[in-house]
Amino acid sequence: MPPIIDKDLCAICGTCYDVCPQDCFSFEGDEPPSVPYSRECWHCGACAIDCPEGAIHLELPLPMHIVPSAALYGPPGEGEEEKLKRAAAFTRSIIKE
Amino acid sequence: MKYPETVEHSCDVLVVGGGLAGCMAAIRAGELSEDVILVDKSNPERSGCAATGIDHIWGYFPEVQQAEGISLDDMVADHIDNIAKGLINREMIYYITKTSLNRILDLERFGAKIRYEDSTLPGRFRLQYQVHACRNTLHFDGRDVKRILTNAVRKQGVKIVDRVMASDLLLHDGQIAGAVGYGTRDGKLHLFRAKAVIMACGRPNRLYRTPSGLVFNHRMPPTLTGDGKAAMFRVGVEMINMEFVSIPGRWSSKNFVRGGGLPGGSYQPPGVGLNGLDEVIRPRNHDVIDYGETWKGTSTKVTSWARLMAELRAGRGPIYADMSWGSEEDQEYMRWAISHEGTGTAFLDVMEHYGLDFRLHKIELFPIEPEHSAFCASGPIVDESCQTNIPGLYAAGDEAGGIPQSVVPGALTMGYLSAESAAAFAKKVGRIPEGKGEEQLREFCAEIVARKRGDSWEEAQLTINNIMSDYNLELKSETMCRRGLECLDYVKRTMRLVAANPHEMTHCVEMRNLIECGEIVLRSTIERKESRYNLLQRLDYPERDDENFFCFLGQRMENGRIVFDKHYP
Numbered sequence: 001m002p003p004i005i006d007k008d009l010c011a012i013c014g015t016c017y018d019v020c021p022q023d024c025f026s027f028e029g030d031e032p033p034s035v036p037y038s039r040e041c042w043h044c045g046a047c048a049i050d051c052p053e054g055a056i057h058l059e060l061p062l063p064m065h066i067v068p069s070a071a072l073y074g075p076p077g078e079g080e081e082e083k084l085k086r087a088a089a090f091t092r093s094i095i096k097e
Numbered sequence: 098m099k100y101p102e103t104v105e106h107s108c109d110v111l112v113v114g115g116g117l118a119g120c121m122a123a124i125r126a127g128e129l130s131e132d133v134i135l136v137d138k139s140n141p142e143r144s145g146c147a148a149t150g151i152d153h154i155w156g157y158f159p160e161v162q163q164a165e166g167i168s169l170d171d172m173v174a175d176h177i178d179n180i181a182k183g184l185i186n187r188e189m190i191y192y193i194t195k196t197s198l199n200r201i202l203d204l205e206r207f208g209a210k211i212r213y214e215d216s217t218l219p220g221r222f223r224l225q226y227q228v229h230a231c232r233n234t235l236h237f238d239g240r241d242v243k244r245i246l247t248n249a250v251r252k253q254g255v256k257i258v259d260r261v262m263a264s265d266l267l268l269h270d271g272q273i274a275g276a277v278g279y280g281t282r283d284g285k286l287h288l289f290r291a292k293a294v295i296m297a298c299g300r301p302n303r304l305y306r307t308p309s310g311l312v313f314n315h316r317m318p319p320t321l322t323g324d325g326k327a328a329m330f331r332v333g334v335e336m337i338n339m340e341f342v343s344i345p346g347r348w349s350s351k352n353f354v355r356g357g358g359l360p361g362g363s364y365q366p367p368g369v370g371l372n373g374l375d376e377v378i379r380p381r382n383h384d385v386i387d388y389g390e391t392w393k394g395t396s397t398k399v400t401s402w403a404r405l406m407a408e409l410r411a412g413r414g415p416i417y418a419d420m421s422w423g424s425e426e427d428q429e430y431m432r433w434a435i436s437h438e439g440t441g442t443a444f445l446d447v448m449e450h451y452g453l454d455f456r457l458h459k460i461e462l463f464p465i466e467p468e469h470s471a472f473c474a475s476g477p478i479v480d481e482s483c484q485t486n487i488p489g490l491y492a493a494g495d496e497a498g499g500i501p502q503s504v505v506p507g508a509l510t511m512g513y514l515s516a517e518s519a520a521a522f523a524k525k526v527g528r529i530p531e532g533k534g535e536e537q538l539r540e541f542c543a544e545i546v547a548r549k550r551g552d553s554w555e556e557a558q559l560t561i562n563n564i565m566s567d568y569n570l571e572l573k574s575e576t577m578c579r580r581g582l583e584c585l586d587y588v589k590r591t592m593r594l595v596a597a598n599p600h601e602m603t604h605c606v607e608m609r610n611l612i613e614c615g616e617i618v619l620r621s622t623i624e625r626k627e628s629r630y631n632l633l634q635r636l637d638y639p640e641r642d643d644e645n646f647f648c649f650l651g652q653r654m655e656n657g658r659i660v661f662d663k664h665y666p
Contacts (some may be wrong), residue, residue, distance in 0.1 A: 021139040040313050045443025046143035063309045064352045071421035071459040083509045087366040087383040088427050093216040093223045
């Protein structure tokens with residue numbers, strides 16, 4: 001059931017049908033697209049990104065759910081804060097303070 | 098009337114596949130030739146491996162690298178020795194490394210944002226370490242790079258024919274004369290007559306079972322079914338490295354498989370990798386990297402997939418990426434990077450939809466499906482102009498063989514180079530040759546249309562996945578591969594595919610190409626009687642044999658017979 005179209009928001013423009021790399025959608029031009037091949041969705045999200053009305057979101061088939069797991073690992077130890085800041089700055093290509 | 102109905106196109110240069118390589122090829126060919134056609138199985142705006150983004154491109158950035166004492170030759174040597182372990186097309190990797198920045202600047206010219214106010218590096222680039230021993234990888238706003246490139250293709254006056262899956266090539270007197278494809282929506286046969294052809298269809302995905310069991314739950318696009326490689330092989334193109342396969346391809350978030358570098362690394366310096374006992378198995382960056390101003394090293398030492406697998410095998414799984422810590426700025430940077438890479442935007446949207454949050458939840462990681470990956474570099478052997486052994490036929494990016502980890506720079510630079518070569522070739526061809534080669538595809542489709550009942554493409558897909566996974570992965574040996582070949586041949590002769598519409602027919606044509614690719618893979622595996630790196634592990638030849646096999650193993654079809662040749666780089 002991946003791409004879900006909110007029919008109230010859909011402007012019937014066919015963008016999702018145009019861009020879907022897997023060709024999951026069907027579109028006749030006079031009503032919101034349907035998704036006859038939702039089982040072939042790659043979950044790339046192109047339809048949701050390009051929909052000008054923000055009318056599409058992805059829902060996952062059960063085998064693809066991300067099963068929640070609590071993050072446990074805490075903040076850095078004493079004296080590590082400065083080193084972490086330096087590492088983070090390096091990552092963003094900020095070298096000098 | 099013959100089925101299917103035929104539509105004819107003609108051009109100087111035909112580009113097959115509209116991913117990064119194909120788009121760049123189409124733009125450059127459009128600058129040099131009058132009539133250029135880009136044909137894509139989907140829509141180039143969102144097709145290929147960069148469909149919804151690519152956030153990094155490596156290259157040689159002279160101002161940055163020279164200040165760190167690294168020359169162009171140093172970077173090329175690093176790639177040849179440490180990444181490809183000597184087995185690489187040396188001329189091509191030099192060209193890719195040398196010209197990658199030029200193609201990045203092209204992307205900027207076409208409208209991509211590649212510079213950042215907060216960067217203190219020359220050019221205001223955000224540069225990361227990734228696979229080389231220096232920081233040479235641009236981080237940028239690449240989510241919409243395919244839309245940007247497609248606009249540039251249109252502006253150049255190139256005709257885009259989308260939703261046509263090219264599946265066979267036309268020859269005239271041993272020279273390329275075009276291609277033939279199936280219209281995935283109109284159900285017609287599209288005949289492209291051309292003076293020169295550039296192949297850029299990427300890797301064969303969907304050959305193996307996926308961990309989730311869902312056929313389309315792939316890291317790289319499941320649209321890619323080796324259509325280009327199968328088409329080339331049928332007309333006698335010599336393929337190399339087809340025996341190499343990454344098992345597993347790499348690691349990703351469990352269940353929701355996506356591309357991208359979790360955990361930590363360039364995304365999230367404060368992130369850690371944890372095992373099932375909450376022990377840190379992948380420390381924070383600053384614990385393993387000395388961040389001097391001339392820092393050198395590769396990211397591989399902090400993200401070793403083998404290390405993660407060893408934890409699983411030692412009974413200390415599962416593996417998690419815990420990216421809960423870090424300043425708001427760090428978290429924002431991580432989300433920015435993920436949103437521009439692979440299916441990252443979808444990943445973030447899905448997390449939000451299901452109430453998941455990096456601050457509160459760690460993400461489980463798991464090995465993904467086997468891949469004929471960028472490390473494998475499987476495809477036709479090409480010369481220094483990207484030409485295959487067929488005159489006028491070129492290959493670029495993941496389609497071409499012999500350049501491991503060329504990835505995005507390989508696609509952009511080889512796309513550009515192949516277009517220059519193809520345009521020059523086309524100029525020398527007087528008129529468009531009347532090639533032959535469409536009958537096989539026409540007959541394949543006609544037989545399926547005539548059938549009232551039979552096997553669905555899904556059944557063929559599962560059968561191919563089972564054969565390739567059972568005979569070509571953990572239990573690989575000559576006898577197993579021979580049995581795999583027998584099974585593929587049985588499927589080919591026995592399957593009676595049916596299709597209710599062009600969408601299903603497209604999948605049927607994909608099955609034909611997947612079987613072709615599977616056969617090439619198994620035959621090459623049998624021929625390379627050794628084990629090499631982590632790309633080929635045979636039970637009957639567990640040792641590496643440099644004396645006999647430090648080479649590209651070429652496989653081609655000649656007068657209906659399979660011929661092998663060794664090439665020494």
